[in-house]
Amino acid sequence: MKITIINGSNRENAQSFRIAKWVKTRLDLNHKDIEVDFVDLREVDMSFVPDEYWAGESKKAKAMAAEYKKIDESDAVIVVTPEWGGLASPVLKHFILMSGYAFAHKPVLVVGVSATPVGGIRPVEDIKHTFKNARGVFMPEPIVINSVNSFALNDKVETEHDEHMFPRVDYSLRLLEQYAKGLKIVRESGVIDHEKFEFGM
Template identity: 35%
Template sequence: MKIGIICGSQRVKSQTSKVGLYIQQTLNSQDVNTFLLDLGKQPLANFDDSFWYEKQGSLQTAWQPIAKELQSCDGFIVLTPDWHGMVPSCLKNFFLFSSAAEMANKPGLIVAISASVGGYLPVAELRISSYKNNRICWIPDHIIVRNVKLCMNDTNPPENQDDIYIRTRLQHSINLLTEYAKALSAVRNSQVADYKTYQYGM
C-alpha cells in the first residue's frame, strides 16, 4: 500500500505542511508507504498548453518524476488551506497537470486546514472541480482541521480536547481511505475503463 500526500499550500513554512508531515508519520507508523509532495517546497510551474505539445519541454520534464510517484500510489490525501474560502492556485495548478494515468479510480481524502473555524468551502471546491479528467474518487469522508495552530503540534500528550478529537477522527478517515484503496484496485485491475477513447470527463 502506498498513499500520496499532496500539501497544497504555496507557503514554504505552512500549517498545511505541518499536518501533512503528521499524516505521513502516522501512515509510516502503520507500515504504509508514502509519497509526499509539498507544493510550497516543490512548486510546479504554471500549467500551459506547451505541456501537451512539447513532450521534452520544461513542464513535462518537471512533471514526469512526480507522475511516476503518483502512478505508484494506491490512494491520495490532499491537503488544502482555506485562503479566502478558496483552494490556493498551486493546488488547482497541480490538478491541471494530473491525469487519469496518475489518479483514475484511486480514492482521495480531502483534508482542509483553517486557522480559525473555516475550511468547508475548499472541500466543496475540490469536490466540484478537481476530478473531471483525472478521475480521482473522493471518498465521502473529509477532515477539516480548525484552529490548526493548536492541533498536531509536537506535544505529548496532545494539547487539548479538540486536538485529541481531530487526531482520532483523522485516523478513522485514514482507515477508511486504505480500505477504499484495496477495494478500488479491483476496478483498476478490471481494465474496464477506456480512457484512450474517453480521455475527458463530461
C-alpha cells in the same frame, strides 16, 4: 500499497505542510506496511502554460512529470489543501488539472486546513470539482482542521482537540486503506476506457 500525501500550499511556512507531515506520522505509526511518498508543492514550479507541460521538453515539465510519477505509482492519495479565499489553493488545482490520469479511479482523502474557526470545509468541496477529468474518487470521510494555528498536533494526544482529532484522522486513514484495496479491483477490471471517454461529463 503506496499512499502519496500532497502538501497543497506553496507558502514557505505553510500550516498545510505541517498538517501533511503530521498525517504522515499517523500513517507511519498505524500502517507500517504502507509505503508513504510526499509531494510538496512548495518545491514544484508550475509557472508555465499547459502547452509547455504537454510538450514535455522543458526542465519544469520534466520535474512535474517526476511528481506525477509518484501519484501514478500510488494506490491512494491524501490531499492537504489550505483555505484561500474560500477555495483550495490555485497551485493544488493546477497540479490536479495537469495530472492526466495519474489520480484516476484512486481514492482521494481531502484534508482542509484553515486559520479561522469557520474555515476548512470550503476547500474540501472545491477539490471535489477539480476531479471531473482527473477522475480521482473523493473519499466521503474528509478531515477539516480549522483554527490550525491553535493546535500543536504532536505525536501523542495532549489536548481536548487532540482527543477529537486523532481518532478521526486515524479512522479516515483506516478507511482510505480499504478504499484503496477496493478501487484497485475497479482499475484492474478492464472496464475503464479513457480512450473512448477521454473527458468526464
